[in-house]
Amino acid sequence: MKLGILGGGQLGRMLLQAGANYTAETYVLENDPRCPAADFCHHLVVGDIRDRDTVYRFGKMVEALTIEIESVNVDALDDLEKEGLAIYPKPAVIRLIQNKIRQKEFYQTHGIPSPAFVVTQQRSDLAQYHGFLPAVHKLGEGGYDGKGVVVLNQIADLEKAFDQPAVLEKKCAIAQEISLIVGVGQNGEVVVYPPAEMIVNPDLNLLDYQLSPARLAEKTLWVAEAIALKLVRAFQSPGLFAVEMFVDKAGEVWVNETAPRVHNSGHHSIEGNYSSQYDQLWRIMLGYPLGNTAPLLPAAIVNLIGEEGHSGEAVYEGLEQVLKMDKAFVHLYGKKQTKPGPKNGPCHHLVK
């Protein structure tokens, strides 16, 4: 099968790495010819995943299509879907997830517990919501990885609010952040991975490290699983989904947001679970039986991120010490350049 991936980052690279167990002919669309996925696909097509014509032409080369990042041109995907192309997930799901306003409204419409919110069109709208603080202001479109989100604790913070369409979401008393990865087969069959627990670095507003399985009371786990299942069924689309949730101090579970693709919170599944999230997506796309999500062993993930103040050629300090650890698995993303902050460097997993 000819399978196209929109985006050539580290998630694409890892998807292709797992794909070497099967026999698909792979195509990657990505602007950067030196991207992490470039040398693990059969065909690299250099082009912009946000450009309608480029995505459409790329889609005509393949028999099925998936994404490794949401910021793709969905109009082209709509056209391709109408013409019969299999797309994982369906373009309608990507469209609603691309926009945080639509995403929140979807949760509301489908009775998915998610923090209370109002929609704001410009900064001046916030004046009427003083009583809604403390809250989190999230840009409707274009936010990514901690960008496009500001915390508004008090009225003085309102000047930091976005002057574009955004969601103002009531801040909840977060006890834990968890991620549940769910696979949905072409026939609607659903499999759920044990949840991972994300420990966030408050300065960078980025994942610091992660534990799997999450430390949850059994009833909380049941509720989280039920919510994730209800949500992916509402999407009515095959594919792989990472549902990010909060557990509040009262033990209630709330959906924060969903990624309709393989996700950084699932890296540990490569060694830690019988079928990894990447293997699972291949099984879904190839029409194979879904894989076993059971864990082999508990796992932790540490993301190595680009150091503050260093931009340029990537250097891996301390790699030797990590490689000496008996139960650590190292996955370098193969990025040539590093910048301070998110995911410019490698990540590694400890499976205890």
Place this chain on the structure above:
Amino acid sequence: MKLGILGGGQLGRMLLQAGANYTAETYVLENDPRCPAADFCHHLVVGDIRDRDTVYRFGKMVEALTIEIESVNVDALDDLEKEGLAIYPKPAVIRLIQNKIRQKEFYQTHGIPSPAFVVTQQRSDLAQYHGFLPAVHKLGEGGYDGKGVVVLNQIADLEKAFDQPAVLEKKCAIAQEISLIVGVGQNGEVVVYPPAEMIVNPDLNLLDYQLSPARLAEKTLWVAEAIALKLVRAFQSPGLFAVEMFVDKAGEVWVNETAPRVHNSGHHSIEGNYSSQYDQLWRIMLGYPLGNTAPLLPAAIVNLIGEEGHSGEAVYEGLEQVLKMDKAFVHLYGKKQTKPGPKNGPCHHLVK
């Protein structure tokens, strides 16, 4: 680092798959542009691994070199080594292993237990060794995967003997066939994997299935490990080695032959051990600390081989049933064409 692999078969593909965890720039030399490794390397160079000039020119493109098959031009490797290229294993080891006569003589010289043998130059030489039967006649050069080996049980079988330089090896009363994979670092550090036990199909003289760890008495395991370690130390070369051994009915351990590279008897280490044989070879070549050879779980391997009577486009029957097994891992080699017999099809692993 620029790393070259001589050969582009399934072992090369799996080595490259593991290499995606690190950042080497990979080069593959292989005649067939549609070989299994073709789409998982940075640079595919189409050419003959047995041709001196081709191998030499390929070696000049890279900073280190390894093999995924022994039948390479060693004269070129000798030249490259003299000019400072790092080669895993050293060309001298490949040269002695390419020829079964030299290999047996090496075992003898270094006190490695291996079945008694005599060297024969032509078929007529065998007349004087009637008393040596039952024996196995092994072609000095060019044998591979069950080819180049005939069993001579009685005098009437002598007409099947090779009329070229060969080894006549006393048949031993085999109770078990085992394989020990050993990694040797650039600094001489050695790590050993738990042995695998190979169950051979007597009709095809090929591996039928495999268990790991092998069912061995503890003392037999100690002896096997000690012999494997003595052998790889005698090679005086970094690299990865699969030492194939017989355990006879008296519990004695004998070296059958050695592969100086990643080996089919180590596929299960991909999921079954903390550091797979492929990961281990990367660590050796990149100068990283050696990996943990401990098993996560016991494992079995079944090789799916090309069906008798079917040549042509590869078809995978029963794949769906295997993919439904909770603890099976499937690895298809991506070969476009299949032939009856060895390793034209996929393999899969069961980790219980």
